[in-house]
Amino acid sequence: MSTILTVNDSDWSSTVADKAVLVLFSNGDGVRGDFTTQFKKSAAEENNIAFLQLDPSKNPETAAAYNLGEKPIMAALYKGELLTRRQKPWGSDVILAIDLLESKLAEEKAASAAVTTEKPDEDVSEERNPEENVIVSDGKPFVVTDNTFQAEVIDYSNDTPVLVDFWAEWCGPCRMVAPIMEKMAEEFAGQIRVAKVDTDANPGLSQAFQIRSIPTIMAFKDGKLVFNQPGAFPEEAFRDLIKQLIDLEIPEDEGEEEPQQ
Numbered sequence: 001m002s003t004i005l006t007v008n009d010s011d012w013s014s015t016v017a018d019k020a021v022l023v024l025f026s027n028g029d030g031v032r033g034d035f036t037t038q039f040k041k042s043a044a045e046e047n048n049i050a051f052l053q054l055d056p057s058k059n060p061e062t063a064a065a066y067n068l069g070e071k072p073i074m075a076a077l078y079k080g081e082l083l084t085r086r087q088k089p090w091g092s093d094v095i096l097a098i099d100l101l102e103s104k105l106a107e108e109k110a111a112s113a114a115v116t117t118e119k120p121d122e123d124v125s126e127e128r129n130p131e132e133n134v135i136v137s138d139g140k141p142f143v144v145t146d147n148t149f150q151a152e153v154i155d156y157s158n159d160t161p162v163l164v165d166f167w168a169e170w171c172g173p174c175r176m177v178a179p180i181m182e183k184m185a186e187e188f189a190g191q192i193r194v195a196k197v198d199t200d201a202n203p204g205l206s207q208a209f210q211i212r213s214i215p216t217i218m219a220f221k222d223g224k225l226v227f228n229q230p231g232a233f234p235e236e237a238f239r240d241l242i243k244q245l246i247d248l249e250i251p252e253d254e255g256e257e258e259p260q261q
Contacts, residue, residue, distance in 0.1 A: 023052040026072035038091035139189035146204035157220035173232040
């Protein structure tokens with residue numbers, strides 16, 4: 001049985017560093033009643049997730065780090081990594097966040113069990129071959145954030161085109177797109193990178209690119225945005241877009257262009 005622990009700036013990092021965490025950032029104002037009920041109920045039932053609360057008005061360091069304001073925000077973190085973030089959350093958001101954290105815990109458990117059967121020379125992580133200047137991809141979508149987008153998408157696209165899926169956990173059409181993106185990442189491994197951005201967890205990118213509808217699909221090549229369109233496309237449309245992206249040539253003296261499907 002878990003309890004709801006109140007934390008502050010001084011113990012925040014040590015508390016979230018190695019745990020699956022569900023936290024309410026709030027001074028107590030504006031929290032929905034159904035959220036409070038579900039949050040307390042889940043805290044009493046869950047054994048593998050830490051339930052926390054932090055008052056941003058009294059903890060400026062954490063407030064600045066997570067861009068917190070006066071409105072209550074619920075966030076799910078796994079070993080310090082922000083997985084999802086909901087402003088003025090509902091009770092249903094607690095359940096969805098717990099599912100996400102439990103999936104992470106299950107993935108880690110499975111990965112730990114598989115370590116003993118892996119061979120050292122079978123590393124499939126993404127890396128560059130310095131002699132051939134070839135990108136070796138693991139064939140899986142790559143998660144990027146506000147802090148890593150410049151390096152992992154824009155700069156990376158100077159060598160290899162990048163297809164970006166802006167999504168959110170609560171978005172139904174996004175769930176339709178997700179398996180297609182995974183398939184494209186595997187099918188075109190080494191030719192493109194497929195990246196995913198959780199819009200709830202990365203408000204800076206959502207604002208910078210004026211994301212108003214999700215999923216939104218973008219493509220970058222040679223450091224330039226060359227495609228930007230909202231909607232859940234069928235698999236064949238994604239395949240055609242990727243082929244166009246691979247073949248696209250961008251003159252150095254021209255700005256962004258948007259090839260259509």
